[in-house]
Amino acid sequence: MKIILLGAPGAGKGTVAKRLTEFDGSVQISTGDILRGAVQAGSELGQQANAFMKAGNLVPDELIMGIMGDRLQEPDCKNGFLLDGFPRTIPQAEALKTLLSELGIELDKAINLDVPRDVILDRLTTRRTCENSSCQAIYNIKSSPTKVDGICDKCGSKVIQREDETEQAISQRLATYQEKTAPLANFYESEGLLVNIGAGSTDEVLAAICEAVAAAPA
Ligand code: AMP
Numbered sequence: 001m002k003i004i005l006l007g008a009p010g011a012g013k014g015t016v017a018k019r020l021t022e023f024d025g026s027v028q029i030s031t032g033d034i035l036r037g038a039v040q041a042g043s044e045l046g047q048q049a050n051a052f053m054k055a056g057n058l059v060p061d062e063l064i065m066g067i068m069g070d071r072l073q074e075p076d077c078k079n080g081f082l083l084d085g086f087p088r089t090i091p092q093a094e095a096l097k098t099l100l101s102e103l104g105i106e107l108d109k110a111i112n113l114d115v116p117r118d119v120i121l122d123r124l125t126t127r128r129t130c131e132n133s134s135c136q137a138i139y140n141i142k143s144s145p146t147k148v149d150g151i152c153d154k155c156g157s158k159v160i161q162r163e164d165e166t167e168q169a170i171s172q173r174l175a176t177y178q179e180k181t182a183p184l185a186n187f188y189e190s191e192g193l194l195v196n197i198g199a200g201s202t203d204e205v206l207a208a209i210c211e212a213v214a215a216a217p218a
Pocket residue numbers: 009031032033035052053054056057058059060061064084085086087088089092164173
């Protein structure tokens with residue numbers, strides 16, 4: 001499937017995308033994971049992105065489009081892709097539209113995970129992430145803890161609270177979301193691609209996405 005996952009930080013985009021990859025060989029492309037990997041590696045991209053990320057602000061569109069222009073042309077995207085955390089601004093959505101039409105790729109749907117703010121706040125403060133940049137598995141100390149405290153079940157690396165998951169950074173990320181990213185729902189509505197899915201268990205959300213994508217024109 002070729003879908004965009006929209007929704008506030010903590011709405012469950014990453015968790016849902018990771019599960020969807022098991023269905024049909026689609027790859028998860030998370031700009032947040034790519035950027036955190038670059039910060040950890042200390043690459044030029046990482047150095048440019050780090051301060052924006054720590055403060056809970058968006059990284060400039062030019063940097064993001066540079067990453068995505070290359071990423072979407074890699075061979076593993078042929079089986080489909082799940083865009084997680086991208087696009088995040090109207091200019092990114094416009095640039096993505098141009099890029100996809102140049103590459104002859106049609107999106108199935110833009111799925112908007114619409115989760116209430118109190119649920120989001122609770123999830124973000126209790127979320128933990130594997131620090132290994134090639135794993136980045138997501139846990140939650142309340143609802144899906146690691147088997148061994150602080151150690152990733154999948155790769156054995158340390159599981160940490162992200163630097164941008166302090167209360168201050170979280171409220172900045174949510175404000176940025178409202179201002180810059182929430183308008184994308186209207187953008188994709190007018191493209192005829194938007195599907196809104198409310199809060200539910202991961203299995204319920206997965207079922208709703210699969211149903212929406214199956215209903216998309218081939
Ligand atoms: P995420 O893991 O998707 O919440 O992303 C973490 C941080 O990476 C965000 O708060 C932004 O600073 C940055 N980021 C990720 N994706 C994008 C994007 N598409 N555009 C701009 N900044 C992004």
